[in-house]
Amino acid sequence: MPTVPRRTTRKIQVGRVVVGGDAPITVQSMTTTKTADVDGTLSQVYALHGAGADIVRITCNDVDAAQGLAEIVPRSPVPIIADIHFQYRLALAALEAGVQGLRLNPGNIRNERHVKTVAREAKDRGVPIRVGVNAGSLDKDLLDRYGGPVPGALVASAQKEIGYLEEVDFTDIKISVKHSHVPTMVASYRLLSEKVDYPLHLGVTEAGPPPGGLIKSVAGIATLLLEGIGDTIRFSLTADPVEEAKAGRQLLEFLGLRERKGLDLIACPSCGRAEVDVIAVAGQAQKKLEEANLPIQVAVMGCVVNGPGEAREADIGIAAGKGKGHLFIKGRVVRVVPEEEMVDALLDEAEKLVEQGVEARLAAADGAAAQLADRTAEELLGVQGDANQVAERRRAVMEAASGE
Numbered sequence: 001m002p003t004v005p006r007r008t009t010r011k012i013q014v015g016r017v018v019v020g021g022d023a024p025i026t027v028q029s030m031t032t033t034k035t036a037d038v039d040g041t042l043s044q045v046y047a048l049h050g051a052g053a054d055i056v057r058i059t060c061n062d063v064d065a066a067q068g069l070a071e072i073v074p075r076s077p078v079p080i081i082a083d084i085h086f087q088y089r090l091a092l093a094a095l096e097a098g099v100q101g102l103r104l105n106p107g108n109i110r111n112e113r114h115v116k117t118v119a120r121e122a123k124d125r126g127v128p129i130r131v132g133v134n135a136g137s138l139d140k141d142l143l144d145r146y147g148g149p150v151p152g153a154l155v156a157s158a159q160k161e162i163g164y165l166e167e168v169d170f171t172d173i174k175i176s177v178k179h180s181h182v183p184t185m186v187a188s189y190r191l192l193s194e195k196v197d198y199p200l201h202l203g204v205t206e207a208g209p210p211p212g213g214l215i216k217s218v219a220g221i222a223t224l225l226l227e228g229i230g231d232t233i234r235f236s237l238t239a240d241p242v243e244e245a246k247a248g249r250q251l252l253e254f255l256g257l258r259e260r261k262g263l264d265l266i267a268c269p270s271c272g273r274a275e276v277d278v279i280a281v282a283g284q285a286q287k288k289l290e291e292a293n294l295p296i297q298v299a300v301m302g303c304v305v306n307g308p309g310e311a312r313e314a315d316i317g318i319a320a321g322k323g324k325g326h327l328f329i330k331g332r333v334v335r336v337v338p339e340e341e342m343v344d345a346l347l348d349e350a351e352k353l354v355e356q357g358v359e360a361r362l363a364a365a366d367g368a369a370a371q372l373a374d375r376t377a378e379e380l381l382g383v384q385g386d387a388n389q390v391a392e393r394r395r396a397v398m399e400a401a402s403g404e
């Protein structure tokens with residue numbers, strides 16, 4: 001499989017999680033609970049961790065929130081970053097609460113002296129800071145100078161803030177330059193990556209609810225990751241944050257940037273040849289396999305004519321044909337079951353595959369299954385004709401019509 005060389009960045013440490021350098025790209029998400037609600041927030045942090053978040057951000061918007069952080073941080077399974085907007089004193093309070101990272105928005109903390117005070121305190125505690133520039137809260141001077149929240153303005157804002165931090169010898173920095181317009185977001189990060197070697201936190205801000213929010217986030221984040229840009233990511237969806245963490249993790253797995261931890265379900269789009277309701281079967285299979293939490297690639301294919309061959313890269317799969325389900329491993333049919341049992345059989349075989357490995361399961365295959373599948377495929381071809389024959393007939397029709 002081709003791999004993309006990653007742009008070289010410095011390494012920083014967010015608690016026990018390394019960001020930047022050659023460290024795995026990490027997934028972040030943010031809680032939506034009131035931080036003062038310690039148990040509610042912690043339960044969301046655990047849910048985000050379970051869904052794939054490596055780092056979780058929590059707002060620190062008042063003193064009650066800072067006090068909540070003091071209880072949340074020691075009980076969290078992942079490093080916690082405090083999100084600070086206007087009051088630098090809350091950044092100091094969050095550091096006192098023991099957070100492993102801070103996110104400052106330069107457009108909101110406008111006072112250089114305050115930024116430096118926070119940086120000195122963070123440095124003493126070994127806590128990194130994310131300079132989180134956002135198109136929606138850019139400094140008015142920059143907006144005037146650049147004529148709007150364009151890539152140059154976002155990057156200039158980040159550089160100004162980094163300058164304050166570097167002046168007090170603070171370099172445990174990561175940066176984001178988020179925009180809700182995907183091409184502008186991509187251009188901003190490209191520009192930033194030419195100017196600094198700090199690790200970059202990628203995100204399309206205010207992406208909105210799925211599916212649009214997911215598409216925008218994937219378009220922006222994946223484009224940059226495939227250029228080797230980006231060290232940590234966040235999907236900003238108007239949805240349960242668990243969906244954000246899950247999507248972030250899945251994106252990294254699908255791009256081959258993180259090891260597969262969960263299920264990768266592939267399914268054919270279905271067509272007139274389908275012998276089963278592929279959408280319904282894929283939905284049932286996804287539900288059962290996700291509950292079983294198996295780290296494998298599973299294929300659900302609508303017909304045995306093309307299914308096993310088209311999905312031969314999958315670890316395991318199922319293809320329908322003439323009221324039966326044909327279970328295959330690495331493209332080889334190993335078992336044939338009644339159609340109504342195919343999802344349960346798939347789950348059973350998937351569990352055995354994870355436990356025993358491919359070779360053992362191929363050795364245990366039903367010898368007659370492959371021949372039965374071939375016969376069914378031939379019968380279906382006889383009934384429906386194969387794609388080549390159809391093309392041949394269409395050509396003949398065309399020739400007849402044009403008088404050639």
Ligand code: SF4
Pocket residue numbers: 268269270271272273274275301302303304305306307310
């Ligand atoms: S596997 Fe069969 S049903 Fe699915 S798209 Fe391919 S030909 Fe159509």
